[in-house]
Amino acid sequence: MYAERVDGLKSSAIREILKITSRPEVISFAGGLPAAELFPVKEIETAARNVFSRYGYLALQYSITEGFVPLREKIVKTLAAATERPGIGNILITQGSQQGLDLLSKLYIDRGTVVFTENPSYLGALQSFSIFEADVVPIASDQDGMRIDALLEGLRRRRPSLVYLMPSFQNPTGACLSMERRRRLIEIVKEHDLVVIEDDPYGELVFEGERSPSLFELGGMRNFIHLNSFSKTIAPGLRVAYVAADEEIIRKLTLIKQGTDLQTNTLGQFLVEEYLESNNYREHIRILRRTYKHRRDCMLSSMEKHFPESLKWNRPAGGMFLWVELPGEWDAREILQRCLERNVAFVPGQEFFPDGSGKNTMRLNFSNASPDHIEEGIRRVGEVLKTHGNYL
Amino acid sequence: MYAERVDGLKSSAIREILKITSRPEVISFAGGLPAAELFPVKEIETAARNVFSRYGYLALQYSITEGFVPLREKIVKTLAAATERPGIGNILITQGSQQGLDLLSKLYIDRGTVVFTENPSYLGALQSFSIFEADVVPIASDQDGMRIDALLEGLRRRRPSLVYLMPSFQNPTGACLSMERRRRLIEIVKEHDLVVIEDDPYGELVFEGERSPSLFELGGMRNFIHLNSFSKTIAPGLRVAYVAADEEIIRKLTLIKQGTDLQTNTLGQFLVEEYLESNNYREHIRILRRTYKHRRDCMLSSMEKHFPESLKWNRPAGGMFLWVELPGEWDAREILQRCLERNVAFVPGQEFFPDGSGKNTMRLNFSNASPDHIEEGIRRVGEVLKTHGNYL
Numbered sequence: 048m049y050a051e052r053v054d055g056l057k058s059s060a061i062r063e064i065l066k067i068t069s070r071p072e073v074i075s076f077a078g079g080l081p082a083a084e085l086f087p088v089k090e091i092e093t094a095a096r097n098v099f100s101r102y103g104y105l106a107l108q109y110s111i112t113e114g115f116v117p118l119r120e121k122i123v124k125t126l127a128a129a130t131e132r133p134g135i136g137n138i139l140i141t142q143g144s145q146q147g148l149d150l151l152s153k154l155y156i157d158r159g160t161v162v163f164t165e166n167p168s169y170l171g172a173l174q175s176f177s178i179f180e181a182d183v184v185p186i187a188s189d190q191d192g193m194r195i196d197a198l199l200e201g202l203r204r205r206r207p208s209l210v211y212l213m214p215s216f217q218n219p220t221g222a223c224l225s226m227e228r229r230r231r232l233i234e235i236v237k238e239h240d241l242v243v244i245e246d247d248p249y250g251e252l253v254f255e256g257e258r259s260p261s262l263f264e265l266g267g268m269r270n271f272i273h274l275n276s277f278s279k280t281i282a283p284g285l286r287v288a289y290v291a292a293d294e295e296i297i298r299k300l301t302l303i304k305q306g307t308d309l310q311t312n313t314l315g316q317f318l319v320e321e322y323l324e325s326n327n328y329r330e331h332i333r334i335l336r337r338t339y340k341h342r343r344d345c346m347l348s349s350m351e352k353h354f355p356e357s358l359k360w361n362r363p364a365g366g367m368f369l370w371v372e373l374p375g376e377w378d379a380r381e382i383l384q385r386c387l388e389r390n391v392a393f394v395p396g397q398e399f400f401p402d403g404s405g406k407n408t409m410r411l412n413f414s415n416a417s418p419d420h421i422e423e424g425i426r427r428v429g430e431v432l433k434t435h436g437n438y439l
Numbered sequence: 440m441y442a443e444r445v446d447g448l449k450s451s452a453i454r455e456i457l458k459i460t461s462r463p464e465v466i467s468f469a470g471g472l473p474a475a476e477l478f479p480v481k482e483i484e485t486a487a488r489n490v491f492s493r494y495g496y497l498a499l500q501y502s503i504t505e506g507f508v509p510l511r512e513k514i515v516k517t518l519a520a521a522t523e524r525p526g527i528g529n530i531l532i533t534q535g536s537q538q539g540l541d542l543l544s545k546l547y548i549d550r551g552t553v554v555f556t557e558n559p560s561y562l563g564a565l566q567s568f569s570i571f572e573a574d575v576v577p578i579a580s581d582q583d584g585m586r587i588d589a590l591l592e593g594l595r596r597r598r599p600s601l602v603y604l605m606p607s608f609q610n611p612t613g614a615c616l617s618m619e620r621r622r623r624l625i626e627i628v629k630e631h632d633l634v635v636i637e638d639d640p641y642g643e644l645v646f647e648g649e650r651s652p653s654l655f656e657l658g659g660m661r662n663f664i665h666l667n668s669f670s671k672t673i674a675p676g677l678r679v680a681y682v683a684a685d686e687e688i689i690r691k692l693t694l695i696k697q698g699t700d701l702q703t704n705t706l707g708q709f710l711v712e713e714y715l716e717s718n719n720y721r722e723h724i725r726i727l728r729r730t731y732k733h734r735r736d737c738m739l740s741s742m743e744k745h746f747p748e749s750l751k752w753n754r755p756a757g758g759m760f761l762w763v764e765l766p767g768e769w770d771a772r773e774i775l776q777r778c779l780e781r782n783v784a785f786v787p788g789q790e791f792f793p794d795g796s797g798k799n800t801m802r803l804n805f806s807n808a809s810p811d812h813i814e815e816g817i818r819r820v821g822e823v824l825k826t827h828g829n830y831l
Contacts, residue, residue, distance in 0.1 A: 307541045
């Protein structure tokens with residue numbers, strides 16, 4: 048028979064919605080897909096030629112579990128602002144950040160282990176914690192991220208083995224942990240000697256001002272484990288991401304990764320390293336920032352035009368998602384059904400809430416659709432929203 | 440604090456040995472590496488050009504968890520001899536077969552779940568079962584694979600939730616489950632309605648006669664889950680493998696994979712599919728068979744020449760490994776230490792035995808070294824073996 052964890056498994060509503068939205072006539076704000084037309088396809092193609100001519104069969108052979116050394120050396124340089132100077136012994140290359148979560152769940156979570164998360168939180172993290180049968184305790188969060196008063200209240204009642212946060216432009220809300228809260232959170236974490244997983248795939252996609260320093264950079268390796276990825280800044284299909292952490296943790300995660308998938312795919316690692324070596328990655332990120340900012344602004348101005356005034360939404364300063372609150376008695380899943388009839392899709396927010404609240408919330412992705420599609424899609428959603436009172 | 444499973448984690452001696460053997464002056468029979476000079480590097484390079492020109496950015500974008508449909512369609516055709524005809528709903532693409540084991544461990548193993556394995560068995564499987572805290576029960580095995588009398592004896596005492604086997608050219612011993620035992624095992628499995636994982640990465644690497652039909656093909660999907668991989672027949676660095684199983688199992692594994700790493704790398708899947716489409720894969724496998732057979736024969740004739748007569752070894756009919764039994768009181772780890780001083784390496788067999796026996800066994804890989812290196816390496820190992828009595 049199946050393991051007990053299987054009882055808690057459910058299909059992600061998002062993956063189900065994505066099956067519908069793969070039809071070309073559907074305008075989708077549902078997925079968390081980066082804009083594919085901005086992928087550096089030509090550059091990766093050139094990188095492939097260079098990699099095969101330089102490394103030959105090594106690009107296709109088994110390689111070490113820790114990850115390709117020149118890639119880890121490049122990653123270390125981007126973390127140079129950290130309080131302690133990380134070396135390549137602090138980096139493990141993972142098969143996407145989702146695998147970082149899987150490996151960390153294996154390292155920290157027994158059945159019933161307490162994990163604090165934001166409320167709402169990233170669905171993939173909740174799925175990973177659920178596979179390992181964690182006791183997830185949601186901590187109230189708002190547009191400045193996890194609320195410090197709620198965290199302190201939580202700590203009075205429970206001792207978490209892990210705290211999981213996405214501090215910059217969170218999935219699903221787009222919220223960003225303010226600098227003041229970052230400082231206060233680090234104090235509390237050090238005082239209680241907690242282990243914090245900082246999941247930071249969107250940190251570079253900042254639209255206004257500079258990137259906030261990460262908790263890992265500000266708070267150090269004793270308490271903070273940093274997950275990051277090239278999925279949102281180069282391309283997700285290569286599945287190249289990394290964990291940065293204390294060396295002892297990296298050694299243990301490496302052992303666990305041996306028993307999990309031996310290693311991250313060799314070719315993808317070589318391609319990312321060669322891409323970083325031969326291209327202006329910072330300039331590429333500036334293009335992503337400009338494009339996504341423009342799409343966010345298109346979505347916001349379309350929402351101003353087409354959405355009823357009774358709704359609230361935020362103005363995320365980065366990332367890929369915008370968050371909408373409907374009147375309290377509305378159910379976003381009903382809205383979605385009516386939107387799908389008009390070939391437009393989004394993700395109802397409830398699934399992101401470990402405490403089952405959030406029935407009246409919606410996540411809108413603005414990175415994947417073109418400005419024209421954003422305007423038209425929001426118009427259709429607006430039509431549904433404006434008449435929704437009649438359907439209740 | 441760490442999860443309880445972490446207490447059982449230990450570094451694989453193999454990975455430690457591989458760090459030493461990466462020095463170019465070392466002749467290594469230690470790793471399980473396929474012969475890199477036989478990788479179809481040119482063909483994969485051409486496949487990369489075709490993939491980028493045909494699919495563009497889709498080769499770098501997120502894709503579905505189940506895996507690339509045209510690749511699954513091709514895999515299904517290779518399984519056409521099965522008693523029930525599998526469809527693409529019976530296939531999940533995995534990040535190497537090691538991930539297949541991880542996903543299956545998640546699906547079936549709670550702490551203390553009973554898993555029967557051969558004795559000795561594949562180390563990566565034992566690591567995966569150990570991460571999920573299975574109770575591994577080794578079943579005595581010989582050169583014809585798992586012993587039927589030992590399996591029946593095991594079933595009288597315990598009811599396993601899983602039986603794990605590598606029936607064809609097993610890692611580490613090279614043993615192949617005889618057709619008679621395959622038939623008898625299937626009867627027993629059906630009688631007890633057991634779930635069997637058949638791990639079959641070496642099945643195609645057969646040197647004499649034809650490939651044995653897999654248990655999955657002979658016994659059907661109700662009781663048999665088939666793991667297979669392109670790592671040994673195309674290239675391991677792409678990390679493209681698959682699980683074939685009943686649709687319900689595939690659906691559950693797909694959900695688990697969502698929370699594990701979202702999907703297998705898109706580019707690797709596209710490359711394997713395009714390679715299979717545009718090249719003569721069967722002819723490539725024939726070349727691998729001929730080359731590995733020749734290397735096995737070189738190793739056998741060198742052993743005849745250089746090894747003392749008190750040793751026993753097998754003559755595997757396929758795969759990548761040869762198995763040596765030393766006199767009962769010898770410890771292969773001591774032999775290894777002395778071999779490393781002479782820049783030649785192998786893997787002591789004890790680690791492969793769940794019951795801790797096998798101190799006097801050695802695994803020799805013959806696929807990775809050239810015939811010249813095989814002759815010279817075996818000569819050096821022979822020197823150590825011939826004088827080992829003096830060191831006891």
